[in-house]
Amino acid sequence: MPGTFDWRQEREGAGVRLAVLGHPIAHSLSPAMHAAALKAANIEGEYKAFDVVPEEFDACIAHLRGMGYRGVNATAPLKTACAEAADALDETVLLLGAANTLIFGGQVRAANTDVEGFLAPLKSLAKGSALVIGAGGAASAACFGLKREGWKVQIWNRTFKRAEQLAERIGAWAMKTLSFSGADLIVNATPVASFEMNWEAVRTSAIVYDLAYGAGPTKLLMEAAERGLRTIDGREMLVEQGARAFELWTGVWPDVGAMREAVGLRYSAGL
Ligand SMILES: NC(=O)c1ccc[n+]([C@@H]2O[C@H](COP(=O)([O-])OP(=O)(O)OC[C@H]3O[C@@H](n4cnc5c(N)ncnc54)[C@H](OP(=O)(O)O)[C@@H]3O)[C@@H](O)[C@H]2O)c1
Incomplete structure (x- = not known):
């Protein structure tokens, strides 16, 4: 698979060695983003992508640790396994039961x-009413953060039961029928590129935040922008979560501008 490596082939090496694990993982922008951060910080190292299924996760972690890796990121479907593999958990992992970063050491x-x-691009906004579409890992992180920051959170998901479970866990509302009216912020936390948007019902002041991302703005964001709505690209979250992981591994706050450029984001969200 282009851009991915076989973790079993890894051997000891020099520098700060990092990786992202997921399945699938070939689409990941993280290797380019972290390579740019390492280069800008003048740190010798590398960041690879490994395709890892959940059953192999523990063996992969043990192998990479043994080969001197500094740490890894984990993405779907490995975030629960990532939390379970650790000896020590930060407060958010304890609450969510999901982790995206492991830091190796003793x-x-x-x-x-x-x-x-997720929250970083929303910092300057007044707290209002948020609609989160999805109930998986990304939606959990989004709902948890929004709730903590004082937003009113409503959740809609294809499988209602999961929306209900998430809503119960964080103290939000689960919607049976998708309704956009009243939402100041609409978050797509599914991989669906284009779902049935009732744009007529969306407030003209609403902000559309698509956590799914590609090399450019997604179809959802382009449709929202065509209607004059403000948008936030999922790559904003990607860079911000990546910067925080980089600091945990290296002790250095990275050059966020270099990371943004590596994922094709040239301008700030400007909200
Ligand atoms: N920007 C970032 O930094 C960042 C970080 C994390 C994730 N993401 C992105 O966020 C998206 C979700 O990731 P995740 O980790 O939350 O995945 P996940 O845990 O597998 O959850 C997937 C969610 O999408 C829903 N879904 C999947 N296919 C669907 C379809 N055809 N129609 C309607 N709903 C559908 C699922 O609904 P059911 O419950 O009904 O299956 C579930 O709510 C992905 O595109 C991922 O790349 C971005």
Whole structure:
């Protein structure tokens, strides 16, 4: 698979060695983003992508640790396994039961930088009413962060039961029928590129935040922008969660501008 490596082939090496694990993982922008951060910080190292299924996760972690890796990111479907693999958990991992970052050392520490990464582009906004579409890992991080920051959170998901379970866990509302009216912020936390949007019902002041991302703005964001709505690209979250993970591994706050450029984001969200 282009851009991915076989973790079993890894051997000891020099520098700060990092990786992202997931399944699938070939689409990941993280290797390019972290390579740019390492280069800008003048740190010798590398960041690879490994395709890892959940059953192999523990063996993969043990192997990479043994080969001197500094840490890893984990993405779907490995975030629960990531939390379970650690000896020490940060507060967010304890609450969500999901982690996206492992820091290796005498102990394996798990962190969840998704929540702060998700919230970073929203910092300057007044708290209002948020609609989160989805009830998986990304939606959990988004709902948890929004709730903590004082937003009113409503959740809609294809499988209602999962929306209900998430809503119950964080103290939000689960919607049976998708309704956009009243939402100041609409978050797509599914991989669906284009779902039935009732744009007529969306407030003209609403902000559309698509956590799914590609090399450019997604179809959802382009449709929202065509209607004059403000948008936030999922790559904003990607960079912000990545910057926090980079700092945990290296002790250095990275050059976020270099990371943004590596994922094709040239301008700030400007909200
Ligand atoms: N920007 C970032 O930094 C960042 C970080 C994390 C994730 N993401 C992105 O967020 C998206 C979700 O990731 P995740 O980790 O939350 O995945 P996940 O845990 O597997 O959850 C997937 C969610 O999408 C829903 N879904 C999947 N296919 C669907 C379809 N065809 N129609 C309607 N709903 C569908 C699922 O609904 P059911 O419950 O009904 O299956 C579930 O709510 C992905 O695109 C991922 O790349 C972005």
